[in-house]
Amino acid sequence: MKVTEVLLRHMKMRMKAPFTTSFGTFQDKEFLLLEAKDENGLSGWGESVAFHSPWYNEETLKTNWHMLEDFIIPDLLNKEIRHPDEVSEKLSYIRKNNMAKSAFEGAVWDLYAKQQGISLAKALGGTASNIEVGISIGIQDTVAVLLKLIEEHVNEGYKRIKVKIKPGWDVDVMREIRKHFPDVQLMADANSAYRLEDIELLKQLDEFDLMMIEQPLASDDIIDHATLQRELKTPVCLDESIHSYEDARKAIELGSCKIINIKIGRVGGLTESRRIHDLCQERGIPVWCGGMLESGIGRAHNIALTTLSNFVMPGDTAASSRYWEKDLIKPEVTVDNGMIRVPEKAGLGYEPDLETIKQFTVSEKSYS
Ligand SMILES: O=C(O)CCC(=O)C1=CC=C[C@@H](O)[C@@H]1C(=O)O
Ligand SMILES: [Mg+2]
Known part of the structure; x- marks a missing residue:
């Protein structure tokens, strides 16, 4: 399969209630959605779970956007991907930045399952x-x-x-x-x-x-x-x-x-x-x-x-x-x-x- 177009969206959604952990409180959730389209117009969807601030780990929405725009998307756009398992292999040269990688990989898994006509679980x-x-x-x-x-x-x-x-x-x-x-x-x-x-x-x-x-x-x-x-x-x-x-x-x-x-x-x-x-x-x-x-x-x-x-x-x-x-x-x-x-x-x-x-x-x- 090939991903021929990627749409990155910066999302902001307000949670019903604030969420407080040992490192702080927030209510507005900002994150990235990644839509990967193939040559037939099918779309796979991924979500980056990086938060707006680096308090859960070192990644943030902006570092994810940067990694995706400058490395991950250019590496994989219009390239033949035989199976979603190949995505992490191809990206293994990038140290960490796991949430950014995962947003792209998740979209490819969804796209692959849709192309096969089976559920992602299956x-x-x-x-x-x-x-x-x-x-x-x-x-x-x-x-x-x-x-x-x-x-x-x-x-x-x-x-x-x-x-x-x-x-x-x-x-x-x-x-x-x-x-x-x-x-x-x-x-x-x-x-x-x-x-x-x-x-x-x-x-x-x-x-x-x-x-x-x-x-x-x-x-x-x-x-x-x-x-x-x-x-x-x-x-x-x-x-x-x-x-x-x-x-x-x-x-x-x-x-x-x-x-x-x-x-x-x-x-x-x-x-x-x-x-x-x-x-x-x-x-x-x-x-x-x-x-x-x-x-x-x-x-x-x-x-x-x-x-x-x-x-x-x-x-x-x-x-x-x-x-x-x-x-x-x-x-x-x-x-x-x-x-x-x-x-x-x-x-x-x-x-x-x-x-x-x-x-x-x-x-x-x-x-x-
Ligand atoms: O309801 C959820 O999605 C889980 C919420 C939750 O426990 C967590 C969300 C985000 C960061 C952490 O505080 C945390 C966790 O550590 O598991
Ligand atoms: Mg935890």
């Missing part, structure tokens, strides 16, 4: 027809507000609750949650807010029977996490530390975690996500799909990936309506009793809603 080798999902709740002003939100989401049927923690908003908060929701599948995400010296505090979390603690220590660490995992009963899950198959292999060999959160953008695309998935399956490490507050396009990619057989824990991919007044796809992603039905139509299985996309487009540029 193109990836996924088999599940329904996937279990959980919800991720940011840091709130008060514990009472948090408890109320948890109650709402438990009543909606979400299969697990993830809450963000940071120093000063951790052990006491988890204790309160457990008191009110003794049986809910519960986990905490620290987004690297702690250091190994906090080990005694982190050990106190063992008391709450958490499914896992996500990324407690530095975003570039796998050594201290191994030390911590040896001391904790609670499984450690790595998010920010894993950018590739090789990172995953090393973390598993060191014993740095017992679970891995796979985010497609963070690891450079669906091909690398599947390689990490397969490795984890071989090594007995369960995985789940992390969210980046995506629009429907990125959400659809997450859903397809989650159909692979070692995605045995509920992911972060909640319903469109949890984030947006109006999402960019038709139909929107809906969650029924904590489950998403995987679409069977070709490609992503959701139609990009061009009118709504236009409404939230700040600027766009075409490359051909």
Whole structure:
């Protein structure tokens, strides 16, 4: 196949509520959409999950635009691509910049699946027809507000609750949650807010029977996490530390975690996500799909990936309506009793809603 035109769109969408983590709060989500067209006018869609500011990792919307415009698009436009797996191979000379690579690669995967007339899930080798999902709740002003939100989401049927923690908003908060929701599948995400010296505090979390603690220590660490995992009963899950198959292999060999959160953008695309998935399956490490507050396009990619057989824990991919007044796809992603039905139509299985996309487009540029 050949991509003969690429459309890059800078999007800005307001979330229904601000999202707060250990590193800050935001409500306006700015991101890139990438549409890749082939010679027959078919379009594949990808989303860059890089945020406006470099607080989750070093990538931003602008660095992604630069990488795409100056390297990735010129490298791949009008070139023969035999299979989407070739995209990451061809881009492997570019160090990191995984979210930028992933935006292009995701669009090529969607295009490929459409050309084959099969769903993206099937193109990836996924088999599940329904996937279990959980919800991720940011840091709130008060514990009472948090408890109320948890109650709402438990009543909606979400299969697990993830809450963000940071120093000063951790052990006491988890204790309160457990008191009110003794049986809910519960986990905490620290987004690297702690250091190994906090080990005694982190050990106190063992008391709450958490499914896992996500990324407690530095975003570039796998050594201290191994030390911590040896001391904790609670499984450690790595998010920010894993950018590739090789990172995953090393973390598993060191014993740095017992679970891995796979985010497609963070690891450079669906091909690398599947390689990490397969490795984890071989090594007995369960995985789940992390969210980046995506629009429907990125959400659809997450859903397809989650159909692979070692995605045995509920992911972060909640319903469109949890984030947006109006999402960019038709139909929107809906969650029924904590489950998403995987679409069977070709490609992503959701139609990009061009009118709504236009409404939230700040600027766009075409490359051909
Ligand atoms: O609902 C989602 O899409 C997941 C939200 C979420 O937990 C995260 C989004 C973005 C950055 C992080 O704070 C984070 C995570 O670390 O998993
Ligand atoms: Mg995380």
